[in-house]
Amino acid sequence: MSTRLRIVELAKGTAADISAVEQVMESAFDPRFGEAWNRSQLLGILGMPGVWLTLARVDGHVAGFALSRAIVDEAELLLLATAPAYRRRGVGSALVRSILTDARERGVVRVHLEVRAGNAAVDLYRSNGFAKCGERRGYYRGKAGEVYDAHSYSVALS
Template structure:
């Protein structure tokens, strides 16, 4: 029995997609780490200049997203998530490559991101050329009150 993977479709997102983004984020981000943003936080960020949202879907169903921003010659990946039921299909990589391409199109020469130490996404980021440039101790505050370190990663573009 063979499994055929359906193609990943990427599109520009907007405020109308925030309900879908929230569903994916709540499923993808374990609440014990305190990483998920609220819908008002996402809406507030999207209202800023230079921010964009990319939605990934398979067979018409939203399954991942990335939010990023560019300012001057640098860009930052703010959020990236794939619904847990859809992991292992290349969605995270496709979204990250789309963010890199958009950042290049906006004339960014460097892309930054912040990730919780120990997050499984570290493998994806390292494969895409990101390196650790800093650390924030106790940055994330989980539901139990425990704190978790954040790592700052960056890579050159172009």
């Protein structure tokens, strides 16, 4: 059984951190689902207004990241990944809590996310107050053409 890490350092990420983000995605996202973004997509969205990248470091290593965007009074958690060696040790929870805090500070009243049906991260999101609010049948396409439903979740910030 894994133990919770003592220190997860959270910091704002920039375009200079994209290689580390790509490494986490490569290890964290199962390639059969095609969920990882490419460098061009990451760099493109990072330059947009309201977008922020949060890095989680443990002992100086990037253990996870979250990419979010706020528009007016709503935000969306676009991507979140934890490197497999750091899963179930508090990194994902620290990232989600950080995103919710950052969103509040930006004047956001509700945060949304979308996740592939069957993704184990749903437990993380639910434990941080997210509730299912929608479903898109056949939304995601896997690398071999498989079809997966998307589930939408949101949480109201008080």
